[in-house]
Amino acid sequence: MSIGYIKYYGERPINKLPTTSCCRSDSNTTSAKKEKLFLDKKSSDMNKFILPIKSDSKNKSGPNSMPIIKSTNGRRKFPRRKKKRFFYWEELKQTMHYLPLGSTFDTNTEERIIFNRVPKCGSRTVLDIFKYLANRNQYNMISSTIYGPLHLPENKKALIKELILAAEPPVLFQRHMHFLSFPNSSRVRYINIIRDPIDRFISEYYFIRFGDDRNPMNFSGTDQEKYQTINECVLKRRPECSGNRLQYIIPFFCGHNPQCSLLNSSIPLEMAKTNIQQSFVTLGLLDEIEDTFAVLEKALPRLFQGATAEIVRRQKQKKNKQFQTKSKVMPTEEVNKILLKEMYWEYQLYDYVKERLKNQKKTLGIKR
Known part of the structure; x- marks a missing residue:
């Protein structure tokens, strides 16, 4: 099982907003779209960090994901930045x-x-x-x-x-x-x-x-x-x-x-x-x-x-x-x-x- 990622804004974790008609009325669908636009705008203005979640997908990737290097002690390692010279x-x-x-x-x-x-x-x-x-x-x-x-x-x-x-x-x-x-x-x-x-x-x-x-x-x-x-x-x-x-x-x-x-x-x-x-x-x-x-x-x-x-x-x-x-x-x-x-x-x-x-x-x- 691989590691996936979700964004986290304030107190509310957002993975994917439901948009099917079985779950919302037309008015609710419009509201959901507005909420999604608001959150997308919010994501560019706020400092965001990544929370790991379990996923069945073997190759989860995307613009907000960061590659993780596995270590023997179980801690996550991120790629080192080039040293300032x-x-x-x-x-x-x-x-x-x-x-x-x-x-x-x-x-x-x-x-x-x-x-x-x-x-x-x-x-x-x-x-x-x-x-x-x-x-x-x-x-x-x-x-x-x-x-x-x-x-x-x-x-x-x-x-x-x-x-x-x-x-x-x-x-x-x-x-x-x-x-x-x-x-x-x-x-x-x-x-x-x-x-x-x-x-x-x-x-x-x-x-x-x-x-x-x-x-x-x-x-x-x-x-x-x-x-x-x-x-x-x-x-x-x-x-x-x-x-x-x-x-x-x-x-x-x-x-x-x-x-x-x-x-x-x-x-x-x-x-x-x-x-x-x-x-x-x-x-x-x-x-x-x-x-x-x-x-x-x-x-x-x-x-x-x-x-x-x-x-x-x-x-x-x-x-x-x-x-x-x-x-x-x-x-x-x-x-x-x-x-x-x-x-x-x-x-x-x-x-x-x-x-x-x-x-x-x-x-x-x-x-x-």
């Missing part, structure tokens, strides 16, 4: 308990990966893929909802370190921020992606003003400032087109040491190279995104298996166009020369990363 965090200590924490884990036995993403280096496209992979490969991903400051105060550094070491591994944490060191844990490692420095600068300049198809921006300045081209901005040496705005990428790898903010010096670059060599599993390039994902997949298969196939699929479907900055005006030859000179150290880092990625592909046997 993606979490937002507002960087508040009092909300950390909503995140997947596993403080009993040995911090040196499981992967804890930080993606300290550089703005306007394709990171939103990459994040979409990482979210997909978190569910596919079953790792935890924690995404900060705070976008600044990039250079963290001491209390914020301590809070983020506490979370990363307490999170249940394997875990991927992402935020816009400069490099943080974890000297007491060898399993906290980094990944990142950069792009040609001038291309990144142009993209950020116009994104702040016009956004893209997914994120239209409300520029806070005047109309004159909004529609000022990048050529005018550089030639007039506006604050957003000079100084540390042109040495923007290096601090993401140099870190929070005061020397990392030095301009026109090789010191920040050398410190950045040291951190990259010691802490970054992979540092890829946006203009070599497929190769970057191939290296990620080989270096960290537990997290990034299937990454290359997913980026290829998205490129074929042109899903990444929604993140392309609008209304970009390319710099003139004169402005381009100025930017190349001002971004000399940025290009030294870019060339270093390009060579390192090439060597990683060779070491991992990736032929593309």
Whole structure:
């Protein structure tokens, strides 16, 4: 004998209303139809649950039935829901308990990966893929909802370190921020992606003003400032087109040491190279995104298996166009020369990363 189901509304169990003329008059039949319509409407508005009843039918099923998995102890088991793997965090200590924490884990036995993403280096496209992979490969991903400051105060550094070491591994944490060191844990490692420095600068300049198809921006300045081209901005040496705005990428790898903010010096670059060599599993390039994902997949298969196939699929479907900055005006030859000179150290880092990625592909046997 199998198990069937009936709906239960309040105090009245309803299985099937009699509708034959032997049991009701015409007026009663009309009343029964109204009652049935009322109950059907009521069922969509109320929380309902299922009561098991005995039935002679061997295969009782329907839209309101739920499959039951029999257990040896006689209790009913229902199919497990897929475990949540993606979490937002507002960087508040009092909300950390909503995140997947596993403080009993040995911090040196499981992967804890930080993606300290550089703005306007394709990171939103990459994040979409990482979210997909978190569910596919079953790792935890924690995404900060705070976008600044990039250079963290001491209390914020301590809070983020506490979370990363307490999170249940394997875990991927992402935020816009400069490099943080974890000297007491060898399993906290980094990944990142950069792009040609001038291309990144142009993209950020116009994104702040016009956004893209997914994120239209409300520029806070005047109309004159909004529609000022990048050529005018550089030639007039506006604050957003000079100084540390042109040495923007290096601090993401140099870190929070005061020397990392030095301009026109090789010191920040050398410190950045040291951190990259010691802490970054992979540092890829946006203009070599497929190769970057191939290296990620080989270096960290537990997290990034299937990454290359997913980026290829998205490129074929042109899903990444929604993140392309609008209304970009390319710099003139004169402005381009100025930017190349001002971004000399940025290009030294870019060339270093390009060579390192090439060597990683060779070491991992990736032929593309």
